[in-house]
Structures are given as structure tokens and as C-alpha cells.
Amino acid sequence: MDQQRYDNLKLGERGAIISIVAYICLTALKLIIGTTAGSEALKADGLNNATDIVASIAVLIGLKLAQRPADKDHTYGHWRAETVASLVASFIMMAVGLQVLFEAFGSVFQGKHESPDLLAAYTGVFCAIIMYLVYRYNKRLATRIKSQAVMAAARDNISDAWVSIGAVIGIVGSQFGLPWLDPVTAIIVGLLICKTAWDIFREATHHLTDGFDVELIEEYRDTIAGIDGVETVKDVRARNYGSNAVVDVVITVRGDLDLQQAHDICTDVENELLEEHDVYTVHVHVEPEPEQENVKESL
Known part of the structure; x- marks a missing residue:
């Protein structure tokens, strides 16, 4: 790429x-x-x-x-x-x-x-x-x-x-x-x-000055929300490096998932944005659903 x-x-x-x-x-x-x-x-x-x-x-x-x-x-x-x-x-x-x-x-x-x-x-x-x-x-x-x-x-x-x-x-x-x-x-x-x-x-x-198209942000959000395993999309931010888009995402997943399963969902988010929207790079932070506290690891 x-x-x-x-x-x-x-x-x-x-x-x-x-x-x-x-x-x-x-x-x-x-x-x-x-x-x-x-x-x-x-x-x-x-x-x-x-x-x-x-x-x-x-x-x-x-x-x-x-x-x-x-x-x-x-x-x-x-x-x-x-x-x-x-x-x-x-x-x-x-x-x-x-x-x-x-x-x-x-x-x-x-x-x-x-x-x-x-x-x-x-x-x-x-x-x-x-x-x-x-x-x-x-x-x-x-x-x-x-x-x-x-x-x-x-x-x-x-x-x-x-x-x-x-x-x-x-x-x-x-x-x-x-x-x-x-x-x-x-x-x-x-x-x-x-x-x-x-x-x-x-x-x-x-x-x-790190301005970004708000409509594209919403498109990213919709894409992420449709990925299997993503419970909610808490935040999506993006900025441009030249003609390249860099995206930062915060998502929540089920609290009973182990670290590897949460990591796999993050990888799915990254790949989907890279392929669907041709962004340059994606940083994904994952958190457990607020009401579930039995997860021991978060990315």
C-alpha cells in the first residue's frame, strides 16, 4: 500500500x-x-x-x-x-x-x-x-x-x-x-x-490544522458499526497527512471476550477501513462494554 x-x-x-x-x-x-x-x-x-x-x-x-x-x-x-x-x-x-x-x-x-x-x-x-x-x-x-x-x-x-x-x-x-x-x-x-x-x-x-471532512467521519463510523463483534463506536477521529487519511477509533466489545478475540475485532476494523475507504493507517483502541467488568485486558 x-x-x-x-x-x-x-x-x-x-x-x-x-x-x-x-x-x-x-x-x-x-x-x-x-x-x-x-x-x-x-x-x-x-x-x-x-x-x-x-x-x-x-x-x-x-x-x-x-x-x-x-x-x-x-x-x-x-x-x-x-x-x-x-x-x-x-x-x-x-x-x-x-x-x-x-x-x-x-x-x-x-x-x-x-x-x-x-x-x-x-x-x-x-x-x-x-x-x-x-x-x-x-x-x-x-x-x-x-x-x-x-x-x-x-x-x-x-x-x-x-x-x-x-x-x-x-x-x-x-x-x-x-x-x-x-x-x-x-x-x-x-x-x-x-x-x-x-x-x-x-x-x-x-x-x-487537522481539519477533516465530517461526512467522511460518519462514513467511517457507519462502516465500523457494521463489523461483527463491535458493540458500540465511542469515537472516530481523523486527520490528513498530505493526501492520506489517518484514523483513530475507540470501540467497545463484549466484556467476556479474551484478549485475542478483542484483538481480532480490532484487526477487522483496521482492514475494513483500509480496504473500503483507502485510509493510510488506523489506530484502534478497544474497551469493554461499561456494564461488564469481567474483562481483564483491553487494547
Whole structure:
């Protein structure tokens, strides 16, 4: 099971690398065409992609660190490095979104009107399509391997596709004497980027502070309650290590059972959660039913 999870992280690296390669190529293309065609919007979009290279590298580093095995200082492993990478990516995305908003509002007050070559618009459309395809790939990969970091990269990809579309709208609008389209679309795009960054930040901090989906907790509880030998489920707690769920369970069993029988029930609980819900590890504490006091051992 552990090997499969490490293999998933290796697959996640592929998504981060694809994002890095795409951003490097598109950054160069946008800066060159933006300068040649006289489009400040496309050049700004290229600089935006340059910062995304840093975010994707942070995701890649996080995925690599998460693969390190447990050691003396990290007895549970380094899984949370993946979540930290998502957090770093959200900071970078928020900075980019705020920069887009700042420049957009600045354009409104300055009243600038530019009419760059339409080559810049074609380039923007091409880049948006490329980023959308990268987004679709990373989203499918993130869903398949259940990776927070790769999903954060995918959200960054789609936000960049929106930035390129916004630049295209502004460029085309300037050709028809509609200079207000550029800042308006830029403001909308900036807000979308900031919202995406906030969603990633909220999810990452939720996991880092041991938050967990309460609906999943109830599913775990229902599964445990249906296992033969479990009298009651006193408590179920869970937390995330990266994309892995760690579950702590307190159950009661009949007080007349011996230690081996109680242990076997605990093993059944562990196996059921591992197989049914694909959790990473399960810790089970067993107690006798309160009204029965003849049990001498408890786990």
C-alpha cells in the first residue's frame, strides 16, 4: 500500500514537470510576441507565467519531499510536504491575482488605450488552449492519485488560461475602440485568480490544522458499526497527512471476550477501513462494554 502511494507521488511529479515546461515555453513566446506586437497585456501575461514557474517548482519540490520515508524527526513520514507545497502555490497565485487587479485599476484611472497587432491576440488564444489542455491533464491526474498539490497546480493552470483569455479580449477590444474591455476583463480575471488562491489556501490550512471532512467521519463510523463483534463506536477521529487519511477509533466489545478475540475485532476494523475507504493507517483502541467488568485486558 505504501509503495502505491509513493508511486502516486512520482506520477504527480509528471504533472508538475509538464506545468513547468509549458510555463517556460509560453513565457518565452508571450514576451517575444508581446514585445514584437506592441502588446503590454500579452507581456504582462508572460510575466505572470514566469511567476507560475516558481509555483510549479514549489509543487514539484513538495512532491519530492513527501516521498521521503519516515525518520527520527518525522516518525509519520513527510506526507505533509505536499500540503505545504499547495500552501506556497496559493501565496504565489494570490500575489499574481492582486498584481493583476492593481494594474487593471491603474489602467482605468490612467485611461490608456493601445492597439497592438492582432498577432498578440492569436498568441493569447493559442496559449489559453495549451494551458487548458495542461489543466485537464493535471486535474485528471490529481483526481486519480488524490493529490492536493497536483490539484493546486491544475487550478493554477486554469487561472492562467483565464488570464490569457482576458488579455485577448482586451487586445481585440482595443481594435474596435473599446478600451474599457481591457481593464474590466482584467479585473474579472484578477478576482478569479484570487478566489482560486483563497480556495487552495483554505483547503491547505484546513488540512494542516487537522481539519477533516465530517461526512467522511460518519462514513467511517457507519462502516465500523457494521463489523461483527463491535458493540458500540465511542469515537472516530481523523486527520490528513498530505493526501492520506489517518484514523483513530475507540470501540467497545463484549466484556467476556479474551484478549485475542478483542484483538481480532480490532484487526477487522483496521482492514475494513483500509480496504473500503483507502485510509493510510488506523489506530484502534478497544474497551469493554461499561456494564461488564469481567474483562481483564483491553487494547
